[in-house]
Amino acid sequence: MNTQPPPLPWLAPGQEFPNVEKAWGPHDPAPGLLAAGGALTVETLCRAYSQGVFPWFSEGQPTLWWSPDPRMVLEVDHFRLHPSLKKTLHRFRTSAQCEIRIDSSFELVIQACSSSPREGQSGTWIVPEMVAAYAQLHRAGLAHSVETWINGQLEGGLYCVALGKAVFGESMFSRSTDASKIALAALVCFCRHHGIVQIDCQQNTRHLASLGAHEMTRQQFLNQVAKGLHEAAPAWKFEPAFWEELLVN
Structure with missing residues (x-):
């Protein structure tokens, strides 16, 4: 039985976010995790929030984008x-x-x-x-x-x-x-x-x-x-x- 989570998309600066339905689910290691990478620009942040996505990461990690379900x-x-x-x-x-x-x-x-x-x-x-x-x-x-x-x-x-x-x-x-x-x-x-x-x-x-x-x-x-x-x-x-x-x- 495959227990590996789906691959995490790596975003180039300005790239569109994946559909939030592709965020990791409740049985994956980090439920709600959608993508990594991209850029923390005003344009990207506006696009993220308008789609129910937000950044959350710690020192030493890449930029991580989340869309948990439930919210x-x-x-x-x-x-x-x-x-x-x-x-x-x-x-x-x-x-x-x-x-x-x-x-x-x-x-x-x-x-x-x-x-x-x-x-x-x-x-x-x-x-x-x-x-x-x-x-x-x-x-x-x-x-x-x-x-x-x-x-x-x-x-x-x-x-x-x-x-x-x-x-x-x-x-x-x-x-x-x-x-x-x-x-x-x-x-x-x-x-x-x-x-x-x-x-x-x-x-x-x-x-x-x-x-x-x-x-x-x-x-x-x-x-x-x-x-x-x-x-x-x-x-x-x-x-x-x-x-x-x-x-x-």
């Missing part, structure tokens, strides 16, 4: 606001020393995220090539940071990719209690206000599941992405009134 997604209407976080958000919202900013310090956010390993992993996947690539994507207006500022200090945040109204979460960091959750809650409020229905979370983690994220099939995910791609992008600016999307009392 972890946070539908913003299903965000789970725990009572303790709700109290924190009320205090944050009413404090003159606290604010949410968008895109004021993107490179500081991604650098901080690069020092924060993903749940259950050691080391970082946000290698210098990724930092440079997403900084270029940010300068193109297609990657954004949501930042938690307390007493004039950047205490937490996240960054994401946004194509139209398709939003793809990448990574979060926190330097004080709940600072990354505050940023995520702010992104949820922003999305609700602008009619963005879901945030891609890529892979299943207990932390994301505790906040209401869940798995859906890759095809369901791609169907929703396709809708978002054809809608006009909102202005990426956070207004304090957006908190009313979560904090209605």
Whole structure:
């Protein structure tokens, strides 16, 4: 019986991605792995995300491209606001020393995220090539940071990719209690206000599941992405009134 996974395509710079149905399956060594190689350019990253593909690799590895099935997604209407976080958000919202900013310090956010390993992993996947690539994507207006500022200090945040109204979460960091959750809650409020229905979370983690994220099939995910791609992008600016999307009392 043949137990070898199918050959992994090696992409030349600018080459089209294989159909995502050809990604390695649940019985292969790396479920969701689609291809290797290519280039981390703005054009390639846009094409990847629009097809439900994202890069993820460690230092010393080639660029690896993934499209897992199922896909972890946070539908913003299903965000789970725990009572303790709700109290924190009320205090944050009413404090003159606290604010949410968008895109004021993107490179500081991604650098901080690069020092924060993903749940259950050691080391970082946000290698210098990724930092440079997403900084270029940010300068193109297609990657954004949501930042938690307390007493004039950047205490937490996240960054994401946004194509139209398709939003793809990448990574979060926190330097004080709940600072990354505050940023995520702010992104949820922003999305609700602008009619963005879901945030891609890529892979299943207990932390994301505790906040209401869940798995859906890759095809369901791609169907929703396709809708978002054809809608006009909102202005990426956070207004304090957006908190009313979560904090209605």
